[in-house]
Amino acid sequence: MKTLDRYIIKELIPPFFCGLVVVMFVLLIDFILDVLNLIIAKGVPVFVVGKLFSYSLAWMFSLAVPMAVLVSSLMAFGRLAGDKELIAAKALGIPFWRMMLPAGLTMMLLSVVMVIFGDLVLPESNKHARTLMVQIHKKKPLAALYPRIFISDFPNIILYMDQVDDKAGKIFGVRMYEKREGFSPRIIIAPEGEVKYDAQEDAISFTLFNGEIHDIDTDDPSRYTRGQFEKQVINIGNLGTQLGGETSQQRGDREFSIDMLKTQIGEYQSKIDSLHGLICKAVEKAIDSVFAVRHYDKPPVAKPERRALLTQRKVSAYIAGFKTAIADSARRMKKLEVELQKKYSLPLACLVFFLIGAPVGAWARRGGIGMAAGLSFGFFLIYWAFLIGGEEIADRGLVSPTVGMWSGNVVMAIAGLLMLYRVTYESRFAGFGWLSRFLVKRVRNQSES
Secondary structure, three states: OOHHHHHHHHHHHHHHHHHHHHHHHHHHHHHHHHHHHHHHOOOOOOOHHHHHHHHHHHHHHHHHHHHHHHHHHHHHHHHHHOHHHHHHHHHHHOHHHHHHHHHHHHHHHHHHHHHHHHHHHHHHHHHHHHHHHHHHHOOOOOHHHOOOOEEEEOOEEEEOOOOOOOOOOOEEEEEEOOOOOOOOOOOEEEEEEEEEEEEOOOOOEEEEEEEEEEEEEEOOOOEEEEEEEEEEEEEOOOOOOOOOOOOOOOHHHHHOHHHHHHHHHHHHHHHHHHHHHHHHHHHHHHHHHOOOOOOOOOOOOOHHHHHHHHHHHHHHHHHHHHHHHHHHHHHHHHHHHHHHHHHHHHHHHHHHHHHHHHHHHHHOOOOOEEEEEEHHHHHHHHHHHEEEEEEEEHHOOOOHHHHHHHHHHHHHHHHHHHHHHHHHHHHOOOHHHHHHHHHHHHHHHHHOO
């Protein structure tokens, strides 16, 4: 059996690397367009963009490997089935699941390797990519300006532009929403303007021409002021800490290792427990103050009803603040838990995709490579829909992070086991036809009763 095991593993290697190259190329297409825009339109040096490109390869690789596993298992076992080698193995008394076993163990080992890769390499690559992007924005602030999207990278300003001329430093169709401390927010509209960056002051200035300023009193919306100007200059400083997001000393959700994520989750859980304790103490203190014994040798105090009302207002304000802090901490903790579950669920997709790819490849031998490719594309869509949708609803707290991030793997694993059963025992059920027959039978029994 060792010879057969080595033979099957060798059959998987060439299509795996071919699939990995193809999937990586597909993922790179969109990124290459952004890279070319940084070089040509934004004027960023090629060497810097090359570093950013190399750092971004890590997250592409982590996504491409599970896809390549599905492609390789589909093609390898499809070829074995098409050349009747699976039939020959069955004639020798070797079941289909036994032929999958060595490759399955290999894919399990690959999943472990991808977990290590996602724990050690991926977070550092993401951090270096973001830090480099911050430096690009700091040295080339126009690299953060994109037309026809709302830009919120600048402090207290939301910016929208119809067109951007990076080489000339000009912007057209400008709409700017500016928040001012101590004053009402204002909206600035101008047909054109200029953008300049002062490296010494680390500030960017917008010079707008022939525009309008709209001031709205948020307390009294009926008070509305509209003014026109020929030239208006708006300066924004502290770009090193504001432009591009977090500083290089901070980490985002996808820049944490497994241990870092667990530490952060524990800190947020401790914070939530502490806030719950403060709420309990505030309530106990409020109850004690309402039923406090009155001492007649001291100045009179408010009546119990009055004290209860004042205490209720005060405690309600405290509790409202605590509840807001608890909600923020819980929301942040949910996102970290989602990232922690993703550290394991995405690498394990290598084993899940092999579990479904091998029997589908053997089953689709009569339909040719076209049917196999169509089925694999369908499985891709289903899995990524579960992955993206599960992450979104888990971040919102609608489901637990475990359910959100593992639902796609569970669905694919069940489908793979059903296909494995069909191929191994040559059962006659086709897809989920057994489910429809079961439902029809139940309906008939209910109608007869």
